[in-house]
Amino acid sequence: MLKCVSVQIQTSFVLSCLLLLQSIAMKVPDSSSPTGVLEEFFRTEEFNSSSETVKNPSSSRFRKMVQLLRSKSKKSLENVKIPFHNNGVIKSSFRRCSSMRENLRFSSNDSHFLLHSPRRIFTFSDLKSATNNFSLENLIGKGGYAEVYKGMLPNGQMVAIKRLMRGNSEEIIVDFLSEMGIMAHVNHPNIAKLLGYGVEGGMHLVLELSPHGSLASMLYSSKEKMKWSIRYKIALGVAEGLVYLHRGCHRRIIHRDIKAANILLTHDFSPQICDFGLAKWLPENWTHHIVSKFEGTFGYLAPEYLTHGIVDEKTDVFALGVLLLELVTGRRALDYSKQSLVLWAKPLMKKNKIRELIDPSLAGEYEWRQIKLVLLAAALSIQQSSIERPEMSQVHN
Template sequence: MCGSTENKSTNDTSRDQPVAPVVSSTTTSNAESNSSTSKLEEELKVASRLRKFSFNDLKMATRNFRPESLLGEGGFGCVFKGWIEENGTAPVKPGTGLTVAVKTLNHDGLQGHKEWLAEVNFLGDLIHPNLVKLIGYCIEDDQRLLVYEFMPRGSLENHLFRRALPLPWAIRMKIALGAAKGLAFLHEEAERPVIYRDFKTSNILLDAEYNAKLSDFGLAKDGPEGDKTHVSTRVMGTYGYAAPEYVMTGHLTSRSDVYSFGVVLLEMLTGRRSMDKNRPNGEHNLVEWARPHLGERRRFYRLIDPRLEGHFSIKGAQKAAQLAAHCLSRDPKVRPLMSEVVEALKPLPNLKDMASSSYYFQTMQAERIGSSPNARNGVRTQQGILSRNGHQQQRSLSIPNGSHASPYHQNQYPYQSPRPNGKP
């Protein structure tokens, strides 16, 4: 549950071992407390550009972590809206200074600490327009918090699956291009290649102009070095997005991220979730349902989100579907590089050949409505079901069960991925 981050007990009974030894948060004196904090800081390889906040500063910046400041809740902890000095760390009056998102760490043991460290160490070094900016951090005793730039439009997941109005086609393609640029930077341009490992709609955040930025680097890994072809790691990620060869072997490569990108592109094309138990049998897994439609013209139109009502580029949708199929190749070596994905996506936001003016598409629509009078209403009802029930994604593929609170509260502002929620 969210609320004040004070007075929470620590409980280090995690299934994972941390990156480095975690110092016990149980302290018997101020000297020991200071020693704990300094040892924790030694684990950080943070860039000097990050600001170091006191816990009290962040408490005041978020108005004591009050419920009205809550932006979202996920597996990492809760995210609160706050206001700080433009170039400092002191709290300021709401609506002034710099608006930030303050992420708190649930006191749930070693795995949380490991992810917190990964987040600071990766985003402390990585700067790119399509990665969310980490402004600073706080370590005091058992308190660990992160301070990010505020992303006013929330997540792609929110816009695709929780809003009444459909996200326009050109904006979908703009978001796809921005997210692809973020992954391409991590794989091919960063000083040390990075595998993101948790690419999905809830981790793509949007600024006021719908520019996409990747958030949540808690599962990111350094890519293979030298003559190594992959990184061997515990299988973690989110059901429906993780590449099949990674799930089966634990061998992680940048092509695992490319597969996840293909899934998200398919979600943007179809308006369907990667995994959706509310769909009819045979349609629960988006990738398996979509595969036969991707390369065939008559079936292809049935892929496109019916809520767009023909307001999409025919050529753009065909190219996006071909690209998704390429990214979703069962053989990882056949998948494109993310830089190639970026080049393929660049023209798509600006194409104007709208399907609604196509005779062929109008005929298809008439056929569809003729065979299923309630087709469009059914989709809207489906969205309503999703909206009420929330989603049933899982972050750790290796955790068979678990019980956690709903991943987000009303504002649906996910700066962190959902944990397993115990639903089948």
């Protein structure tokens, strides 16, 4: 009996969150978040029996997610019934879900993206087989939000499998749907490609594995120093990727976590922006977001975000400016002594001491004009005031 009540309360929590989010959407016609999967989550027939007594306590929310993502149910949300005899639980759940408003809005324009997506659904068995049961030797990245494992599919293709870990199961589901929804909308050579996903045994995203790893690993950990021609190619490619996110998508996307570790390098060192875990949609008629939860990577955070929680395209512009400085100087955004690259570089740029900024490992093998162009773009991008920073298209040009 207690198990039945527990499962019903958890289901009520998820339902109330989703209904709260839908009510927000009705008031905001322009969307600020990916919604394809979430909209179908509303519609799935799983919720039509939510007012009945739970007969199978072992049926988890993850199982419902699997059934949803494999189905193409078009059932209307109008038929959803909520067990309001748990009214106290509902009210509590509404309060717990209020923080999701910053991340999720609903629109009827997105549902086809994931329903008709060619992306593959991986079983937990597939993922365990690809990663040798998620062995430590295949762990290539770990943070507060997720673990990333390298793996190999039966056809020999190398993949990166991201396992979301932050928060409780409901928060993980929301993070998963948000990130997958964004990646389902993007298609650009300088954006990491999503191959598929898995929802058994946790929430997983499966991406192409870049043979050279991340820019951070190549720039700071590799025995071979990166040539300037490759650095310049990376600078241009990341800028092109951000121009696409800000202006080329059908909605504006703010990445919010541009950094060397989130730039993957293909076989020919073309950069690909990855990790959309903190990304936000920005509606056309909005100038910015105000976020209350502080997230991101020190050394790349724009001043207005640190002080006021303001998020817009200029947030990414500032982070790109820091990345450009890393490419020129070979220094980390925040070194082991916690010294800021921006604070170190600004006085030198102001005095036009360019040669003191250049990575000594380049040993003079670089194009002087390209160095000056990259430093100019960096100097403009890390302006204290966001108003004085250029748009991404201007940085690229």
